[in-house]
Amino acid sequence: MPPTHEVFNQPEPLENHDVAADPALLSGLEREEAGWAAAEVHELGRLAGTARAQAWGEQANANEPVLRTHDRYGHRVDEVDFHPAWHVLMDTAVTHGLHAAPWADDRAGAHVARAAKFYTWSQVENGHGCPISMTYASVPALRHSPDLAARLEPLLSARTYDFGLRPPESKSGLLAGMSMTEKQGGSDVRANTTRAVPAESGGYRLTGHKWFTSAPMGDLFLTLAQSPDGLSCFLVPRVLEDGTRNALAIQRIKDKLGNRSNASAEVEYDGAWAWPVGEPGRGVRTIIEMVNGTRLDCVIGSAAGMRAGLVQAVHHACRRRAFGSALIDQPLMRNVLADLTLESEAATALMMRLAGAADRAVRGDEGEAAFRRIAVAVGKFWVTKRLAAHSAEALECLGGNGYVEESGMPRLFRESPLNSIWEGSGNVAALDVLRALGRHPEGAEAFVGELRRAEGVDPRFDDALKGLLDLLHDTEEIEFRARRLVESMALLLQASLLIRHSPGPVADAFTASRLGGDWGRVFGTLPRGTDTAAIIDRGSPKPA
Incomplete structure (x- = not known):
């Protein structure tokens, strides 16, 4: 190569890490x-x-x-x-x-x-x-x-x-x-x-x-x-x-x-x-058993896609310099990466809770079976839709390098709409939630009971829960409003899980942004005071 062709400031590929160190x-x-x-x-x-x-x-x-x-x-x-x-x-x-x-x-x-x-x-x-x-x-x-x-x-x-x-x-x-x-x-x-x-x-x-x-x-x-x-x-x-x-x-x-x-x-x-x-x-009744399993896997696969894009974005930002400093040290990039981490962790926490419900339902737990009946459809609607926006933002963190096939990010982006279509589009999933709420009151009770386990910790969560209960009781034009209702159910379920099981900075930032109204319409709009260092660390790839 000519002497001018010195390759520097290009991060090495993300290899030899433990994908499960999450x-x-x-x-x-x-x-x-x-x-x-x-x-x-x-x-x-x-x-x-x-x-x-x-x-x-x-x-x-x-x-x-x-x-x-x-x-x-x-x-x-x-x-x-x-x-x-x-x-x-x-x-x-x-x-x-x-x-x-x-x-x-x-x-x-x-x-x-x-x-x-x-x-x-x-x-x-x-x-x-x-x-x-x-x-x-x-x-x-x-x-x-x-x-x-x-x-x-x-x-x-x-x-x-x-x-x-x-x-x-x-x-x-x-x-x-x-x-x-x-x-x-x-x-x-x-x-x-x-x-x-x-x-x-x-x-x-x-x-x-x-x-x-x-x-x-x-x-x-x-x-x-x-x-x-x-x-x-x-x-x-x-x-x-x-x-x-x-x-x-x-x-x-x-x-x-x-x-x-x-x-x-x-x-x-x-x-x-x-x-x-x-x-x-009774073919639909029979095949729905299969659909419930594949819908759970749609949630799992979408959560996996978020994690895959996130670790690539963090890896790149730690090793790429621009405007005099590493990308990871620049405040706005930290906001974006922390926001992507929150979305990924919320999806992972939700998919593990759904898997746990499925496991206990198989072993005869009727309460968990009732919860799963509604929660899987809620998760299918929301997490699969969030993947497309998440993968696009993660790709953008790599700039032009993320737009070329060798980075792997274009393949991840092309995959991102699939799970929201597979086993029923967003409308089908949202309407399935409505049907389950109407036909299985024990499922609605189990779902709300799961949310209430996080009550009394964060006023923003408590206020949002009251708002959801109002939505659930308002049946006028409910099909027209189905997406708004199911979105609220998904965000509250994710927030409930993070409040109970994730570190304080993660739960606080998620609740403030997703439920408290202190969030824009794109990733990277977390409020001032967010502990980005603690959050991003949870999204960083770890050596094998």
């Missing part, structure tokens, strides 16, 4: 009865912080899955080829039990431990989390058909990544997907037109077109179709027991904004054989 994550792990999993979470965190793990994420996205409809001889095969890096990511996730493994673990906190690992490993690469999440969420839906669950659940929960199209019960591990959405209905699944007619061996034959089938190279797919009894739930295998391919054709792979490593497909059922799942005509 105070909000680790305190939540202990609080939600999963402290026993800390060693494995740190093991995964150290791997996630390596240069080779980051390279796997980059390679899986740069080399997107490719659909092969036919083999060289003209036979229809409908296979999707993935880059080897995808398989490494998947194998790591399955081996560490990020899929359905908690359903085979009777320990208290098993689902919390799984959430912490999902959060940690998702910071490497988001796309492969889709089949992992759907496999996790498939089990409670399958349990509506105990005989089917007894056969398949041990394979779904096995910690073996066994890729390839073979009869399900001949494999050492299975992955499940979801194939619900149709082009004329979207979230309105009752508008589905796929037909199911009774067939041999107690099964059904499905005919119709599915607009979005996630992870089409999975082994099994939960789907909805119109049976003689009404909209019903079915499980469709990719390969039949005799080794032949089921009658479903992959028409094309979707060309998506982000999530490029993961294949999403349009699929045509042409008399595809399927097992019935749950009570005939």
Whole structure:
């Protein structure tokens, strides 16, 4: 290089750090009865912080899955080829039990431990989390058909990544997907037109077109179709027991904004054989068990995205100088980074509380089940929406360096809208909260009870809680106002958790800005007196 080309004032890549060295994550792990999993979470965190793990994420996205409809001889095969890096990511996730493994673990906190690992490993690469999440969420839906669950659940929960199209019960591990959405209905699944007619061996034959089938190279797919009894739930295998391919054709792979490593497909059922799942005509009731699980993972994945962007921004600001000093020492940048840290910590605290509720609900705690019914939808609405603004601001902290692909920030930004759309857009989530409030008064009582646990500490919180109670009792034009109501519920729930479980500077700054009105409309508008040093330290990456 010429002598003028001296590279300086360019931060080195963020490598060899422990992604799990996250105070909000680790305190939540202990609080939600999963402290026993800390060693494995740190093991995964150290791997996630390596240069080779980051390279796997980059390679899986740069080399997107490719659909092969036919083999060289003209036979229809409908296979999707993935880059080897995808398989490494998947194998790591399955081996560490990020899929359905908690359903085979009777320990208290098993689902919390799984959430912490999902959060940690998702910071490497988001796309492969889709089949992992759907496999996790498939089990409670399958349990509506105990005989089917007894056969398949041990394979779904096995910690073996066994890729390839073979009869399900001949494999050492299975992955499940979801194939619900149709082009004329979207979230309105009752508008589905796929037909199911009774067939041999107690099964059904499905005919119709599915607009979005996630992870089409999975082994099994939960789907909805119109049976003689009404909209019903079915499980469709990719390969039949005799080794032949089921009658479903992959028409094309979707060309998506982000999530490029993961294949999403349009699929045509042409008399595809399927097992019935749950009570005939009650398909939505059955599949909602799966939706609840994947919605929780939307919250976890969005919290992971915030943390991933935050640590990159702090790392850069500590090592980049501008206008005579390090970025981290400049007051306005400290305001921005502290604000990003607050948003990230609030999301992490919330997702750990939701995971704890899910874990205790599985073990029969009716109060936690009632709380989860509303709180997961509240978290899904709010945290997933906050990720897009958060990732944009984190990218901006790196300036032009953040706008180039090598930084990883553009990929994070492209991923950011996904979770707010997946499993129901913001409107669907907000309206689901309204329905749950109306149909399940015990859930509303449990939710408000959770908020009241932080009463009497901060007057700003107490005032905001009174305002929320007024909103809950005002039913006039409530659908029109649903987003305002659910936003208030989410912020109060996050504030309640931070007041009780986070250091004083974090809780005070969050309450002052999000509830006390001392906040602008962009990140970096925290009030004077905010202890930015104490807050930013919680968002700083820690060496492995």
